[in-house]
Amino acid sequence: MPNVLARKLQNSGPLDPDDLERLDQVVATPYDCNARDDLIRQGEDPENVHLVVSGMVCRYKILPEGRRAIVALMLPGDICDLHVAILGRMDHSLGALTNCRIVRIPRRTIEDLLDNHPRIRRALFWSTLVDEAILREWLVNMGRRRADQQMAHLFCELHTRLEAVDEMYDALMPLTQEELGDILGISSVHAQRVLSKLRNKGLVTVQDSRVALPDIDALREFAQFESDYLHLEDRWGHHMSRDSIPIQEDATR
């Protein structure tokens, strides 16, 4: 089986054998870090980019009053901060939510991949654009869905993304209620109430701060989850959601 990065990038289309070989070199030397470690902090100007091999990493900002907002979750195969290779300074921090295996990729390596490996470049661009699409969906979620649907939607997204890199972890996801709150933009107390509501409906089960999804179809329906924004069509060989996209001929904008 190819490495996680290759699995992730091949969601955008096939890569050549020499591309795969180059990616194998890139992920050759991982290191381990503990839950709650920061990989990098806001304001730093680092020379490495971080790739998640296993575990879960979050991107977060802390406001002056001390409130935290988690603005992205990175799963195995995700590159956390391609930015720094282009933008320079970090405008946010990266923290491990679980024990993680991470690869540090030097900026120069990224620049080499972008300049000299057209298919990898295209795949990296694709993954950046998918990240952006995920951010848009989170924004829709936060602005226009109630907290219970929003939380259900998050779980559906994580399920689908893990599936896409063959990393199901038995469908279990580790998230404390405070983390859930910081992701969804609600308080941890409210996250608790919403979570027990979902539990009462039989849509999720919880054990040891881990969430399991016993009935993913029901959850998807409850959350109005449409996976098209994850742009995984190519991998599945068909257009997953063409039939279900609402066309607003008469949109009342």
Added chain:
Amino acid sequence: MPNVLARKLQNSGPLDPDDLERLDQVVATPYDCNARDDLIRQGEDPENVHLVVSGMVCRYKILPEGRRAIVALMLPGDICDLHVAILGRMDHSLGALTNCRIVRIPRRTIEDLLDNHPRIRRALFWSTLVDEAILREWLVNMGRRRADQQMAHLFCELHTRLEAVDEMYDALMPLTQEELGDILGISSVHAQRVLSKLRNKGLVTVQDSRVALPDIDALREFAQFESDYLHLEDRWGHHMSRDSIPIQEDATR
């Protein structure tokens, strides 16, 4: 003066004369469209990418129940949907908020720019990453700031972005209250109340559905606005916010 696209892209670094010439060709044939026109709808699979030359365009999604979420605002110099050149299908719609001048750029042209013009490629990548940074900030805004700060923050961002492409419109921004609500994730009625609160504080003035910012410094302070996420440092020749970035040595994550 170079064209808007060149002005925008040069925020990431200098371009060569032949790059500028190529960009001049790209923006040579604009067309006009009216406020409320859709440039493109969710689900479509178009062969053009849209560049804003003047006016304001929004990216939005409509939920099954009919609620709208605006997830991005595009100003002069912004490319609305680089995605389609890479991802294919639109997972959202684009609508004109004002009368606009737009350029349609064929996918093939984008591919040519990405493949054969390294400095432009780099600049386009940069602009994509800045768009992503803006999305992250909107997410922070929506999740962790009260509606009044959030609205003030939005105005500060638009002010700064317009400044960066020398398109101040006399510091006036056209947004109806319904649009404001759809951007901030609140109802239009509440948007109205929040707006009048800002007006009472003397932070904004309103005439004809247009917002003016008489005291931008006070507004920035009220909104806790830090422009670092817009990554405009190079243009200004110094690091605008290095001193003001809070370093969380003792972050209580």
Added chain:
DNA sequence: CGCGGCTTTGATCCTTGTCAACTACAGTGG
């Protein structure tokens, strides 16, 4: 003049935040 879009305002209800107490449990050191 009347119509349609947008703004303004009030009244009421619901969602969510805040504060606080209590439980459960794992780790630590005596």
Added chain:
DNA sequence: CCACTGTAGTTGACAAGGATCAAAGCCGCG
């Protein structure tokens, strides 16, 4: 073995922010 500590989950009471509904005002336009 037990007390002590810290962390996360749970629950209740209350307050506040924001949604919804409804009515009225404003204004440009045919």
